[in-house]
Amino acid sequence: MITLDYRPPDVPLNIIHQDDALLLVNKPNGLLSVPGKGDHLSDCLIARLRVAFPKVLLVHRLDMDTSGVMVFALTAAAQRHLGLQFEKRQMKKAYVARVWGHVVKDTGTIDLPLIVDWPNRPLQHVNHATGKPAQTDWRVIRREENSTRIRLYPKTGRSHQLRVHMREIGHPILGDPLYATGDAQDFPRMMLHAESLKLRHPNGGESMTFRAKVPF
Numbered sequence: 001m002i003t004l005d006y007r008p009p010d011v012p013l014n015i016i017h018q019d020d021a022l023l024l025v026n027k028p029n030g031l032l033s034v035p036g037k038g039d040h041l042s043d044c045l046i047a048r049l050r051v052a053f054p055k056v057l058l059v060h061r062l063d064m065d066t067s068g069v070m071v072f073a074l075t076a077a078a079q080r081h082l083g084l085q086f087e088k089r090q091m092k093k094a095y096v097a098r099v100w101g102h103v104v105k106d107t108g109t110i111d112l113p114l115i116v117d118w119p120n121r122p123l124q125h126v127n128h129a130t131g132k133p134a135q136t137d138w139r140v141i142r143r144e145e146n147s148t149r150i151r152l153y154p155k156t157g158r159s160h161q162l163r164v165h166m167r168e169i170g171h172p173i174l175g176d177p178l179y180a181t182g183d184a185q186d187f188p189r190m191m192l193h194a195e196s197l198k199l200r201h202p203n204g205g206e207s208m209t210f211r212a213k214v215p216f
Contacts, residue, residue, distance in 0.1 A: 002120060002121070002122065002123065002178070004036065004041065004064075006032070006036070006040060006041055006043075006064075007030065008030060008031045008032070008043045008044075009028050009029075009030045009031055011028050013025065013048060013049065013052065014026035014028070014212075016069065016210050016211075016212060017210055018074075020074065020075070020203070021073065021074055021075055021077075021078035021201065021202045021203050022071060022072075022073065022074065022078065022201065022202070023049070023053060023056060023071070023072040023073070023074055024069060024070070024071050024072075024197070024210045025045065025049065025069075025070050025072065026067070026068060026069060026070075026212040027045050027062050027066070027067055027068060027069075027070045027194075028067055029064075029065050029066060029067040029189045029190060029193075029215075030064065030065065030189070031043075031044065031045050031064065032044040032045065032064050033045050033046065033058075033061040033062050033063075033064070033070065034046055034058060034061060035047060045070070046058055046072070049072065053072075053074065055074055055075070056072050056073070056074060057072060057073040057074070057075075057076065057078075057079040058072065058073075058079075059071050059072055059073055059079060059082045059083060059086070060086055060157070062194055063160065063163075063190075063192075065175075065176070065177065065189065065190035065192070066095075066190065066192045066193065066194060067189075067192075067193045067194070067212075067215060068095070068193045068194025068195060068212050069194045069195070069196060069197045069210050069211065069212045070194070070197075071197060071199065071210070073202070075202075077202060078202040078203075081200075081202035082199065082202060085199055085200060086157065089155065089156070090199075090200065091197065091198065091199050092153075092196075092197070092198035092199075092209075093153070093154055093194065093196070093197055093198075094151055094152070094153055094194075094195050094196045095151070095152040095153075095154070095162060095192060095193060095194050095195060096141070096149065096150070096151055096152075096192075096193050096195045096214045097149075097150050097151075097152055097162065097166065097173050097174075097191055097192045097193070098144070098147050098148070098149050098150075098173070098174045098191035098216065099147060099148050099150055099166050099171040099172065099173050099174065099191075100146070100147060100171050100172050100173075100174060100180065100183075100184040101146065101147065101148065101170065101171050102143050102147075102148055103138075103140055103143070103148040103150060103171055105140075106139065106140050107137075107138065107139045107140070108137075108138055109135060109136065109137050109138070110134075110135065110136045110138070110165040110166075110168070110169060111133075111134075111135045112126045112131075112134060112164075112165060112168055113126065113127060113128060113130075113131025113132055113133055113134055114126060114127070114131050114132060114134045114158045114159070114160070114161060114164055115127045115130050115131040115132060116159070122159070122160070122178075123160070123178060123179075124158070124159055124160040124161075124164050125164065126164065126168055132156075132158060133156060134156045134158040134161050134165070135154075135155040135156055136152055136153065136154050136155065136156075136161060136162060136165045137152070137153040137154075137155060138150055138151065138152050138153070139151050139153075147174060148171065150171075151195070152166075160178070160179070162192060163176055163178065163179045163192070164179060166179075167179040167180070172184050173190060173191055173192050174187045174190070174191040175187030175188065175189050175190040175191050176190050176192075177190065189216070191216050193212070193214050193215065193216070194212065195211060195212065195214055196209055196210065196211045196212075197209070197210050198210075
């Protein structure tokens with residue numbers, strides 16, 4: 001099991017949207033979405049939100065090193081409604097990443113089943129025998145000097161899905177502390193950002209899209 005060197009950033013909350021049912025937040029990289037095991041891992045986004053929004057409820061998570069759009073619920077009914085949208089894959093998520101090397105094709109789909117690498121948890125790995133289905137669509141934004149800026153559209157929501165999928169096709173996400181190696185790891189942060197989230201509002205079903213500017 002990998003131990004976590006946790007140094008959460010001291011930054012103010014960045015609220016994207018708030019109404020009676022929804023709270024959309026731009027999560028900073030380096031901050032846990034929910035508390036980990038142990039007092040040293042208690043500082044997290046939902047704990048910070050509870051100071052200002054005591055009734056806030058979790059809907060989904062982003063990895064500690066990923067930044068970007070997260071949705072929280074402010075009522076139990078909204079939490080159920082949003083949870084079902086995730087379960088039925090009705091939420092549309094788009095991420096931007098910078099990955100190592102030049103991705104040759106302009107678009108593609110990665111279809112590789114994933115499961116936890118139990119002796120090395122929380123690492124995930126591809127396992128065609130026992131892994132759970134995981135699919136990611138991708139589209140190149142532009143090729144840079146030694147990297148490619150790419151937009152990722154996860155069709156499933158497996159743990160570390162985007163990170164493992166990009167590593168498996170030979171283009172790990174820059175700065176990824178778990179799946180990048182060598183020069184690809186030598187960056188001040190992991191270059192993965194949840195850019196947009198499209199959902200149906202729990203009250204009335206209106207389609208809404210929320211965005212957070214890519215910080216890299």
